[in-house]
Amino acid sequence: MNLALADIRHRLGRFLMTCVGLGLLMGVALSMIGIYQGVVAEALALSRSLRADLWVVESGTRGPFAESSRLPGDVREMVARLPGVAAAGAITLRTAEMQAPQGVLRVQVMGYEPGRPGGPDAIASGRALGGARFEMVADARARLPVGATVLLGGDRYRVVGTTRGLVASGGDPLVFVTLRDSQELQFKLAPPAARRAQAAGTGGGGTDTVNAVIARLAPGADPAQVAETARRWKHLGALTDAEQSDLLTRSVVNRARVQLGMFTVVLLFVSAVIIALIIYTMTMDKLREIATLKLIGASDGTIVGLVLQQALLLGAAGYAAAVLIVFATRGFFPRTVALGPAEVAVMAGVIGAICVLGSLVSIRAALRIEPQQALGG
Template identity: 85%
Template sequence: MNLAFADIRHRLGRFLMTCVGLGLLMAVALSMVGIYQGVVAEALALTRSLRADLWVVESGTRGPFAEASRIPGDVREMIARVPGVDAAGAITLRTAEMRAPQGLLRAQVMGYEPGRPGGPAAIESGRGLGGARFEMVADARARLPLGAMVTLGGDRYRVVGTTRGLVASGGDPLVFIQLRDSQELQFKLAPPAARRALAAGSSAGGTDTINAVVAQLSPAADPDAVAETVRRWKHLAALTDAEQGELLTRSVVNRARVQLGMFTVVLLFVSAVIITLIIYTMTMDKLREIATLKLIGAPDRTIVGLVLQQAMLLGVAGYAAAIAIVFMTRGLFPRTVALGPAEVAMMAGVIGGICILGSLASIRAALRIEPQQALGG
């Protein structure tokens, strides 16, 4: 007879309640691991969707994601003529609030030229932007159905298509509009400001400004060599796709990753302490039973197996509950919870290690129990 299973059957209700409580705690820790991975996945989702091999921005900046970048719109034609460039497109990027049917919606607005690099690679439903103005493609995170009307910058846009998984590094959903609409939204001065600019002798009303140029290179082109060619123009800077990815993961979202990582470590430490206390309490509750086993001559390995098996069963049941909770609810999280087989297996190993280490104190206490205690001494 397996003593661990026999004891669990004897206290089944208490064991199940303990597993549910541990499952909730492990679910929080597992969710933090998924959110940690999701932050990186979200940061790189846009660059991967654009399939850009080269990013051209204002000299001295690392924009458009890390800092502000403004360059003239005709830079796109200059980049398109660089040897090795197959196609180039101009983009603008800004965060804005829009009035949607469900209320105010904060989103990152990206303007691009349909037919050129800069737009989403895949449309989940509806269609991409056409030739008409005031059309919008929104990510599913914005919860805007096809045909919805939203007000942005005083103009009304119709949602004609949706994407999935395209969000800003801060978690805001991405929406795509025509480059011309985005330029007017971002760079056109209001009439009072335009009059002041004219009075000061500066240009007012010019909107042929963009934040970056994205380029797709020919298969034989060397991205580093093309980037170096662009950098020779003193008013421009260039980043390859690899450099842009490194910048996003190590600079733009680095603080969020560090915070999530530290919070995950704290949660795992708290989980280890609670699991250790639960195992110790379960062992001390069986003090008389363990003493009886010793009194009838049970070897120490039987006592060790009892404690260790119960600890592992507790960990397995709690972790199974945690996986079920996380995978059933991760669609409700405001950030992406990216959990694959590697993350689930890694967390399982961590929980297993915690259960083994947490049972050591209980095993030591169990082995020190005197057989006479079974007689009430």
């Protein structure tokens, strides 16, 4: 007869309620781990989708994801002629608000030249951008169906396609428009401001400016060598894809990662304390039963097994509830919850260790119970 299971059946309702409560607590900790992983996945999603081997940016800057970068539009032709470059495309990137059917929506607008590097790698529904003006491809996170019309920068754009999983490092959904539309949205001055700029002799009518040029290299080309060649022009900087990924994970989203990591550690510590208290309370509630077991000759190993098995069953049931809750609700989170088998398995091991460590105090207390207490002494 398994004493732990027999005791759980005797107090089944209480045990299940405790498991649900622990499941909610563990679910918060598990979701924090998923969001922690999701921040990194979101930061790298765009660069991976673009499949860029080289990022050419303004000299002295670290690219459009980290800080402002502006280049003349003809830099794309210069980059395309570099030895080892197979294709090059100019892009713009900015954050904007647009009027969508569901209200004001904050997005990150990316402009690119259809047919050149810079567009999304895959279209989930609809089609990619063509040559027409005022068309848009939006990520599914924006909740804009194909055919929807939005107002951006005073112009009406029609959604012709959707992507999936492409968001900015801050969590804003990405929308793609043609480079010309994006340049006018970002760089074109209003007529009064343009007239003042022209009168001052500073221009004001040109919009042939981009934030970066991305390049795909020919097979066998060395990205570091091509980047060094681009840097020979003093007004250009260049980052390889590995350098861009390192910049995104270590600089752009580093503070968010550290904050989420610290919050996850605090949650795990709180979970450990609560699990230890619950196990201790469950053990003390069985004080007379444990004393009776000792009175009839049960060994210390039997008592230890009773407490430890209940702790592990409590942790396993609570963690199962946590996994079900998180996977059933993660689609409603405002940020990506990236949880795979590795994260779930590691968290299961952590919960198991917490349950074992949390039961040590209860085991010590159970072993100190005297058999005479079964008789009321």
